[in-house]
Amino acid sequence: MQQYPLHIDGTQRRPREDRWISSDNPYTGTPWAEVARGDDRDVDEAVRAAHRAFTEGPWSTMTATDRGRVLRDLGDRIAQDADRLARIEVQDNGKLLSEMRGQVDYLPQWFYYYGGLADKVEGTVPPLDKKGYFTFTRREPVGVVAIITPWNSPLMLLAWKLAPALAAGCTVVIKPSEFTSASTLELVRLLEEAGLPPGVVNVVTGFGNEVGGPLVEHPLVTKVSFTGADTTGRRINEQAARSLKHVSLELGGKSPNIVFGDADLDSAVNGVVSGIFAATGQTCIAGSRLLVQRSIHDSFVDKVVDLARTARMGDPLDPHTQVGPITTRPQFAKVLEYIDLAEQDGARAVLGGSAAERPECGNGWFVEPTIFTGVANDHRLAQEEVFGPVLAVIPFDDEHDAIRLANDVRFGLGAGVWTSDVARAFRMAEAIQSGTVWVNTYRAVSFMAPFGGVKDSGLGRENGIGALDEYLQTKSVWINTGAPSGNPFVMR
Structure with missing residues (x-):
């Protein structure tokens, strides 16, 4: 060794x-x-x-x-x-x-x-x-x-x-x-x-x-x-x-990924999945709260579930793997604890919700990509950083409601906004309390752009x-x- x-x-x-x-x-x-x-x-x-x-x-x-x-x-x-x-x-x-x-x-x-x-x-x-x-x-x-x-x-x-x-x-x-x-x-x-x-x-x-x-x-x-x-x-x-x-x-962060009904929904689905399941959710800027406009809530969540369900898990050295293990044993236990807490609070797992037992995961510390609906913004799943592949879905009614929910956490690291309305994009970027706001993209960083x-x-x-x-x-x-x-x- x-x-x-x-x-x-x-x-x-x-x-x-x-x-x-x-x-x-x-x-x-x-x-x-x-x-x-x-x-x-x-x-x-x-x-x-x-x-x-x-x-x-x-x-x-x-x-x-x-x-x-x-x-x-x-x-x-x-x-x-x-x-x-x-x-x-x-x-x-x-x-x-x-x-x-x-x-x-x-x-x-x-x-x-x-x-x-x-x-x-x-x-x-x-x-x-x-x-x-x-x-x-x-x-x-x-x-x-x-x-x-x-x-x-x-x-x-x-x-x-x-x-x-x-x-x-x-x-x-x-x-x-x-x-x-x-x-x-x-x-x-x-x-x-x-x-x-x-x-x-x-x-x-x-x-x-x-x-x-x-x-x-x-x-x-x-x-x-x-x-x-x-x-x-x-x-x-x-x-x-x-x-x-x-x-x-x-x-840490508890970043909102906010999807309006006028967004390019296919791009938004990719951005939401990337925001929470890329890096197995182990990133401070994970888009762990999906705020989705109520008018498209059900159909959009179905699209996210369909894409996330296709994620390939397994050996991180395999170029075909898309979701790897949790990095540490204590973090693995913590993620599973938050899944239990979400269920106790009445949220419903529409995908995943457990440790992964797929043969390709071997003896590693894997958690299935997990999506919860029925989450209230005051639930612990919506307020505390999980640092794992667990997404909390929360509906909103209008722009004002989205801003209220986005800012109603003690964190303010990142946020995503998905909309085709340029004026709305600027209004949201100004109103959201976070160090970075991504519009129609997510998880982009550069050595030239301030981050915090x-x-x-x-x-x-x-x-x-x-x-x-x-x-x-x-x-x-x-x-x-x-x-x-x-x-x-x-x-x-």
């Missing part, structure tokens, strides 16, 4: 306590690798290495243009190693090879984009109301960044944070999910092959209480960037606030030019060019 040690200060090493975590293949339900189980002492060593690299090492004196060149080289190396990285992701998280390969093929673009932006960070010369002074601003890296990533798309969500952090000139310590750490450790090897100095990127694997907590609370960490569950994000925000750290949080949430879906934005700001701070510099000294006890 392959072992993945820690990566600290440019070297791979065993954890202090020489403890290891078994990483299970979700399709077979059996271990395939072991990752190091770090602790607070490993965290301290990694953070201190990152701090040295930030304050003393060659990264601190490297020009922004040279940093950008390293990032672009890393993008090339990822592109060359895409197939191997994608297959490691599949073994670790059970997602389809077709999706993971697509994500890894797209991954270099983040490093090309932010590599190009690295030397485009500029200060300003603000006008002043005072004579005899010259003032300018500098945009400087915040320092050591703690990056904490989830298990559903480890490399893609890491790139969203790592590329702008490095472009800004920060150094990082990464804590990947204990369930899916292997691909992150493989990526870091490519980083140093691309010329990244030791200590700039470090990885400490392990459990949240043993690694994540000490990392967030470490006094030399100045910024925390986290993607994951809202409950964990809230706790991280509270921990970070005690030492006034910068924080970015990309948390409102309400309980998080703080800050990833992707786009603005993501650099999450890793920069502004310094004002005042130079006296001839102003009289004046009264020393009065502010000038």
Whole structure:
């Protein structure tokens, strides 16, 4: 069985306590690798290495243009190693090879984009109301960044944070999910092959209480960037606030996919199925609430059921598979628990509603694509993130009703709107409380387009030019060019 040690200060090493975590293949339900189980002492060593690299090492004196060149080289190396990285992701998280390969093929673009932006960070010369002074601003890296990533798309969500952090000139310590750490450790090897100095990127694997907590609370960490569950994000925000750290949080969602009667219904059916059953529903932007206009409710639901019923389940490495397993055993149990809760609340499963027992699913953690009708928006199935292939269908009457239902959750990450009325599309995009609204499409992302949430879906934005700001701070510099000294006890 392959072992993945820690990566600290440019070297791979065993954890202090020489403890290891078994990483299970979700399709077979059996271990395939072991990752190091770090602790607070490993965290301290990694953070201190990152701090040295930030304050003393060659990264601190490297020009922004040279940093950008390293990032672009890393993008090339990822592109060359895409197939191997994608297959490691599949073994670790059970997602389809077709999706993971697509994500890894797209991954270099983040490093090309932010590599190009690295030397485009500029200060300003603000006008002043005072004579005899010259003032300018500098945009400087915040320092050591703690990056904490989830298990559903480890490399893609890491790139969203790592590329702008490095472009800004920060150094990082990464804590990947204990369930899916292997691909992150493989990526870091490519980083140093691309010329990244030791200590700039470090990885400490392990459990949240043993690694994540000490990392967030470490006094030399100045910024925390986290993607994951809202409950964990809230706790991280509270921990970070005690030492006034910068924080970015990309948390959960309960996104509405809203279908009006005037929509292109065939396209909408594809968008709804993609929104909830692609990636086995294990995505923060899953369109887990289908809001469908009452006038087309029954016929549209029938179309969604008919298409979802054809989904092929099985080995995620098989190119014909369309729905893979749930990534972790605890998540598998959680999804089945929500199915039970929905039935207890009186919802009706018109498709699925159980663990999958198809021969092609083997011993993996599979849940049948599940669709519930008769769901009220105050049901737990409509209010809480399931993170699995479970769709809650809720009818609405008109535009006003759709907006009311869409916003009547504590999350606000994404939303879909399906309509042929352009004016309505603009009205809905303005009225829906979410960080992203897709119109006549769903699940589209880009390194160039900001992404993030409102309400309980998080703080800050990833992707786009603005993501650099999450890793920069502004310094004002005042130079006296001839102003009289004046009264020393009065502010000038």
